[in-house]
Amino acid sequence: MRRRSFIVASGAVASAFAAPALVQAQGAKDFPNKPITLIMPWPAGSGVDLWHRAMADAAGKLLGQPVIVDNRTGGAGTTGPASMAATAKPDGYTIAQMPVTVFRLPHMQKTPYDPMKDFTWILHTSAYTFGVVVRADSPLKTFQDVIAFAKANPGKFTYATPGAGSSLHIGMEQIAHKAGVKFTHVPFKGGPEGWAALEGGHVMADADATGWAPLVDSGKFRLLCIWTQERSPRWPDVPTLKELGFNLTLDSPFGLAGPKGMDPAVVQKLHDAFKAALDDPKVAELMVKYDYPKRYMNTADYAKFAKQQYDEQREVVEQLGLAKKS
Structure with a gap:
């Protein structure tokens, strides 16, 4: 009897441990069975938003469930990922675009997330083409003119970006640091607000990704410099x-991630769908339109790259004297 009782008890314990794994496996097998939130x-309406909407549409068709884009702006791109880390279940039904500011802001201020602990990396997708634009009627004809003006008028050169701590803000401050000048930063919640401020004469320049391209091509804005490794074929x-x-070289690479603790099988399904979506004709068309290079990395490589970015951003923040006080 004692031996039989021990066997039964052991089986019950084993079943208790196996049950969560079985449920997880079944969940991965059935995934997805409802819409996914990106x-x-x-x-909404920015270049990166429109590109991700096309990618979400293509991935959703492959997954058999719609991928719904949910715009949550603020915090230089960190508010959305932070809210996901804090509230979303790691079931694969909530994922987020991960800007490089996710790795930077924790070195500048207290954040409600730890980028090295609170996310599951899915795949790396692309990067931006950044540049600095002025109005066509601006007396600043070249970027050398900007530096000369800033040297002669410390702090009077004003520029817009999509937010404090954003890659555009940090990039402009890196430039100012290297040139030995002082700029004045005017942060906004996103590109369209910055372009409007420049059009209205409220700032002297705008540093942003290529959402300003139609305004440059139409002759309303003048593009002074590009932040990529090589010149853009579009503006040679x-x-x-x-x-x-x-x-x-500043291009603010980005990818997709979910909350910590996701089932690897679910991650693989998401990875495969979004990797294939990168080659969708509409997605490829928008990549060209908004000058996004294809910078694919698989899940393992993206996780390694995330650690590299975290360390590199700490060095930049410390160099600029922007590190949070302990």
């Missing part, structure tokens, strides 16, 4: 930062 930390006459004497 948190977009940038405004515009110099890179390196050509202007700044040893900087």
Whole structure:
């Protein structure tokens, strides 16, 4: 009897431990059986928003469930991912676009998330083409003019970005640091607000991704410099930062992630769908339109890259004297 009781008890314990794994496996097998939310930390209608909507549509068709884009702006792109980390279940039904500011802001201030502990990395997708634009009637004809004006008028050169702590803000401050000048930053919640401020004459320049491209191509804005490694084929006459004497390439790479603790099988399904979506014709068309290079990394490589970004951002923040006080 004692031996039989021990066997029964042992079986019950084993079943108790196996049950969660079985449920998880069944959940992964059935995934997805309802719509998936993709948190977009940038405004609706921006280039990055429209591109992710096309990718969500393509991935949703492959997954057999719609992927719904939910815009949650603020915090230089960190509010959306932070809300996901704090409230979303790790079941694969909530994921987010992950801007590089997710790795930067914890070095600048207290954040409600730890980028090295609170996310499950799915895949890396792309990066931005950044540049600095002024109005067509601006007396600043070149970026050298900007530096000369800033040297002669400390703090009077004003520029807009999509937010304090954003890659555009940090990039402009890196440029100012290297040039030995002082700029005045005017943060907004997203690109469209910054472009409107520049059009209205409320700032002297706007540093942003290529959402301003139609305004440049129509002659309303003048593009002074590009932040990529090489000149853009779309604007071949515009110099890179390196050509202007700044040893900087700034493209703010990004990808997709979910909350910590996701089932690897679910991660794989999401990875495969969004990787395939990168080659969808509409997605590829918008990548060209908004100058997003394809920078795919699988789940394991993205996790390694995340740690690299976290360390690199700490160095930049410390260099600029923006590190949070302990």
